[in-house]
Amino acid sequence: MTSAQGTLSIIIPAYNEHEGAAEIVSFYREIRASVPDLEFELVVVDDGSTDGTSDALVELLRPEDRAKVVVFSRNFGAHAAISAGFAHCSGDAALTLSADRQEPLSAVHSFIEEWRSGADLVWGLRAVRSSKGGSNEFFARSFSTTFNAISTVPTYPREGPSHILVSRRVMDVLNAMPEQNRNVLAMAAWTGFDQRRVYFEQLPRPYGESRWTSAKKVKLVLDSIVEFSAVPLTWVLLAGFAMAGLGLVALVAALVMALVGAQGTGLMLVGVVLGAVGVQVVALGVLGQYVSRAGDDARRRPVYIVQDVR
Ligand code: UDP
Numbered sequence: 001m002t003s004a005q006g007t008l009s010i011i012i013p014a015y016n017e018h019e020g021a022a023e024i025v026s027f028y029r030e031i032r033a034s035v036p037d038l039e040f041e042l043v044v045v046d047d048g049s050t051d052g053t054s055d056a057l058v059e060l061l062r063p064e065d066r067a068k069v070v071v072f073s074r075n076f077g078a079h080a081a082i083s084a085g086f087a088h089c090s091g092d093a094a095l096t097l098s099a100d101r102q103e104p105l106s107a108v109h110s111f112i113e114e115w116r117s118g119a120d121l122v123w124g125l126r127a128v129r130s131s132k133g134g135s136n137e138f139f140a141r142s143f144s145t146t147f148n149a150i151s152t153v154p155t156y157p158r159e160g161p162s163h164i165l166v167s168r169r170v171m172d173v174l175n176a177m178p179e180q181n182r183n184v185l186a187m188a189a190w191t192g193f194d195q196r197r198v199y200f201e202q203l204p205r206p207y208g209e210s211r212w213t214s215a216k217k218v219k220l221v222l223d224s225i226v227e228f229s230a231v232p233l234t235w236v237l238l239a240g241f242a243m244a245g246l247g248l249v250a251l252v253a254a255l256v257m258a259l260v261g262a263q264g265t266g267l268m269l270v271g272v273v274l275g276a277v278g279v280q281v282v283a284l285g286v287l288g289q290y291v292s293r294a295g296d297d298a299r300r301r302p303v304y305i306v307q308d309v310r
């Protein structure tokens with residue numbers, strides 16, 4: 001590693017993680033001690049926890065830790081929490097970690113090394129996932145591959161990133177981006193700049209269940225696609241054309257069959273009508289995803305509400 005480069009802010013979104021509070025603080029202190037020529041700052045964002053996460057942290061933190069706990073008024077989701085971390089930190093760069101200590105110290109060092117060698121954005125990718133081979137991994141990979149193929153952010157890693165280090169100039173751009181339904185990692189990819197990758201082995205979650213529920217994952221997938229790709233609208237358009245073409249062929253076939261007195265005309269028409277209706281309903285659904293997010297952006301509500309900074 002080369003010379004000191006200022007301050008690195010460690011950003012941790014935390015939702016009902018009071019069991020991990022002691023580990024968060026000790027891991028942060030371990031990081032600091034292991035890179036003595038860098039200044040550190042800790043920003044934990046309590047994403048509307050109901051289990052006393054922020055109390056547990058405030059109890060443990062000391063002024064010399066240079067730490068703050070940003071408390072949301074309710075649960076806004078991890079991407080809103082990470083966004084708040086970027087907005088509330090003062091570092092020359094910021095690294096996101098999770099509250100359940102699933103990242104090894106060596107991964108933190110790899111991030112710092114890439115930053116020090118000039119990267120503006122460092123992707124953290126799990127070479128080994130703690131939930132290996134499960135539906136989670138399948139889900140994450142399918143999404144990242146599709147997203148990579150159809151989105152306007154081709155630098156978004158196919159492997160499915162879990163953490164990110166961003167330089168101050170990337171953060172400044174992110175802090176000025178207003179979208180309500182956000183995948184903050186995709187937004188970071190969108191900024192361009194020099195992007196590098198580090199791979200690490202994800203440690204098992206030491207307690208409790210993942211706070212990242214299926215409903216939240218589905219929402220993130222839809223947010224990511226709608227905010228960064230218009231390709232599904234093209235698919236709908238093409239499906240409409242295909243269905244209309246098929247309908248025309250079936251209609252001609254039905255007319256011919258009726259003329260020659262063959263059976264099955266009615267069934268054929270029912271099939272065509274059902275197919276056409278299906279395509280229309282899907283089209284409306286896809287359109288609805290785009291329109292509702294446009295509505296959210298038009299309303300310009302805050303992405304999160306900070307109740308307290310402790
Ligand atoms: N998280 C959050 N808000 C939520 C869900 C999760 O801030 O609504 C945080 C959580 O506390 C953790 C990080 O996001 O620090 C990743 O969540 P988790 O470790 O549960 O997910 P996984 O390891 O399964 O990706």
Ligand code: MG
Nearest residue numbers: 098100102205
């Ligand atoms: Mg985790």
